[in-house]
Amino acid sequence: MDTGYAPQPRASRVPVGLRAPFSGRTWREFLHLILNLPMSVVMFAYAIVVMSLGAGLLITFLGIPVLAAGLSGSRALGALERGRARALLDLDVAAPEPIRPSKPGLMGWVGAVLKSGASWRHLLYGLLHFPWALFSFVFSVVFWTVGWALLAYPLWQWTFPAYLGQPGIQLWGDGTGNGVYVDGSTGMAFVSGFGLLLTLAGPWVIRGLTSVDRLMIHGLLGPSSLATRVSELESDRGVVVDTAAADLRRIERDLHDGAQARLVALAMDLGLAKEKLTEDPAAAAKMVDEAHGEVKVALQELRDLARGIHPAILTDRGLGPALSALAARCTVPVKVTVDLGHRPAAAIEGIAYFTVSELLQNISKHAQATSATVDVWHTADRIMVLVTDDGRGGANTATGSGLAGLSERLDSVDGLLVVDSPVGGPTAISAELPWRG
Structure with a gap:
């Protein structure tokens, strides 16, 4: 056997x-x-x-x-x-x-x-x-x-x-x-x-x-530390460029398949309603009412898309409230603890936010967990992020997985991703980022 x-x-x-x-x-x-x-x-x-x-x-x-x-x-x-x-x-x-x-x-x-x-x-x-x-x-x-x-x-x-x-x-x-x-x-x-x-x-x-x-x-007889560092930076730059290109393609696809398509259909419906306005006011009113619902859906899709690019709450209120709002949308109860004396640089803050966002999405889709925690704190010259769940475990950074891409993104800014996820759980994933105030 x-x-x-x-x-x-x-x-x-x-x-x-x-x-x-x-x-x-x-x-x-x-x-x-x-x-x-x-x-x-x-x-x-x-x-x-x-x-x-x-x-x-x-x-x-x-x-x-x-x-x-x-x-x-x-x-x-x-x-x-x-x-x-x-x-x-x-x-x-x-x-x-x-x-x-x-x-x-x-x-x-x-x-x-x-x-x-x-x-x-x-x-x-x-x-x-x-x-x-x-x-x-x-x-x-x-x-x-x-x-x-x-x-x-x-x-x-x-x-x-x-x-x-x-x-x-x-x-x-x-x-x-x-x-x-x-x-x-x-x-x-x-x-x-x-x-x-x-x-x-x-x-x-x-x-x-x-x-x-x-x-x-x-x-x-080996490469110098400076040459090695330059090679790492060149590789990291390539990762950043590829990631940025992938994000642009995702935004374009979401706009084309979502809000843009819905707005095109909305314009056609309003055109038909305009033609029926004098002949059949009741039908035109019904079509306008349906178009109003489509506008609300399109606005919600645009808000979700904007939140995926950079949420306004992160810019206005910082990492703590942004992560709390993120946890509220997770399908699993999440306890968030953020202990930061002051806000880091906007780029580091954004990477920390999207790191937690992707980890919580993985928990919602794959972990089969009943609870999760998010802890963020500042130590020395690093910002530490720890996401845990009581799910089935088995997460890894194998090539092609979402965690592999996340690890590459963190590495591009001298960050580090450590995954501890034995089969059967629990899972603890920690991320380290340089603190840049």
């Missing part, structure tokens, strides 16, 4: 500390440290050659394009490093911002490369990573191999008397053959125990060494 739940894997009875020396992650990270040395040698030598050749040729016209070409090559080596980190460290670092020449042609490209901070960071990575790669290579190889060798000491202890003429590993000697040796079952057990400790500690040592590589790759 399908219960809807994925089968849970059986928990291993072997402790993590004992499994770590044999895990794939440990050996992949160890391989990364081994490959660090040849890769860093190549990148360090390349960086030195690029800097020396570029600086030496600066007295000629060739220096600048040679330096730009060298920086471009550093970016290619950086892409190789990011791929190595992705394969061995499970570290997925995005590529830095691409080169965008301000003008066409070779000189435009050269200028863009030289102005690119990411290109210089790649070159800097080649210089700084070499000493660290040398240290991490030597330390990890010695630590890891010594640990395993001492752990397996009873298997190769026989080589000392057979080939070196001594009973075991020499701990101390005076050069005349006198010394302290590790032999016998007790000595071998001591060496193996020490090797076991080194072997068990090895994965954590390797993990600590690779953490430095992670920081360097992320900090020097």
Whole structure:
């Protein structure tokens, strides 16, 4: 029988500390440290050659394009490093911002490369990573191999008397053959125990060494925080534009299918009533009366449409009364609590209002709830909105849902939407918006 739940894997009875020396992650990270040395040698030598050749040729016209070409090559080596980190460290670092020449042609490209901070960071990575790669290579190889060798000491202890003429590993000697040796079952057990400790500690040592590589790759070979922020703002701008276009299409559709169509029919009815006014006053009066009812309906539709664009009560009285009026129209009893010292910026106030409006609509249509609450308060530099209900739960921000669009709209103003809605309920959806007074 399908219960809807994925089968849970059986928990291993072997402790993590004992499994770590044999895990794939440990050996992949160890391989990364081994490959660090040849890769860093190549990148360090390349960086030195690029800097020396570029600086030496600066007295000629060739220096600048040679330096730009060298920086471009550093970016290619950086892409190789990011791929190595992705394969061995499970570290997925995005590529830095691409080169965008301000003008066409070779000189435009050269200028863009030289102005690119990411290109210089790649070159800097080649210089700084070499000493660290040398240290991490030597330390990890010695630590890891010594640990395993001492752990397996009873298997190769026989080589000392057979080939070196001594009973075991020499701990101390005076050069005349006198010394302290590790032999016998007790000595071998001591060496193996020490090797076991080194072997068990090895994965954590390797993990600590690779953490430095992670920081360097992320900090020097990835996009800068400024470029990332610009990319986020460009994406948010696209969301805002798409949302605004969708709202305009909705308003146009509502006007065309609602009030506009009703007003056209009303004009035709009044025209017919005018023609019948002299021939059949009673029928004309009846048609005018029906047209009067149509006018009332059209006015109500226009009010609803205007409220959907920006309600007058929000502009005149603020968020508290506007949310109370919104809750009064909900099909579920809603308790509203608003604790704001003063009004935020009109744009933030509008987004908070329409966030609550959409959440209450979801409660009315889908939640099957018997009650709901809306809490709004101001903390530090954020305005917090919390909407809860006792319905069936199961709400999520999956792509294509209304909550996904709401999350994108909040993200466009540095806001955040958090959904806590287990199947069976209750549901608690919180929204954070920047406070802009």
